[in-house]
Amino acid sequence: MFNKLKHLKDLRNTAKQMQNALSGESITIEKNGVTVTMNGNMEVTQIIINENLRKESLEDIIKTCTNDAIKKTQRVMAQKMQEMGGFPGLG
Numbered sequence: 001m002f003n004k005l006k007h008l009k010d011l012r013n014t015a016k017q018m019q020n021a022l023s024g025e026s027i028t029i030e031k032n033g034v035t036v037t038m039n040g041n042m043e044v045t046q047i048i049i050n051e052n053l054r055k056e057s058l059e060d061i062i063k064t065c066t067n068d069a070i071k072k073t074q075r076v077m078a079q080k081m082q083e084m085g086g087f088p089g090l091g
Helices: 002-023 055-083
Strands: 026-031 035-039 042-051
Touching: 002 055, 026 055, 035 055, 042 055
Parallel strands: none
Antiparallel strands: 026 035, 035 042
């Protein structure tokens, strides 16, 4: 039982280390005058919008740009986790 508790504590520590490492990552996607920047924790940190864009196209561009940023962030996170050795004991 104590081994399981130690294993859970180790997993939690590993997850915390990975989260700290990922928070330092920055992903930026630009499409058609909209720039979305996210950190490795998948938080949007900045949105820049070209003021000449029409509102109708702006909504679709922001949605596409944000979704692309999320996908790229997930790929970076997976690669970073693999480089850090993943979660020991899982898989």
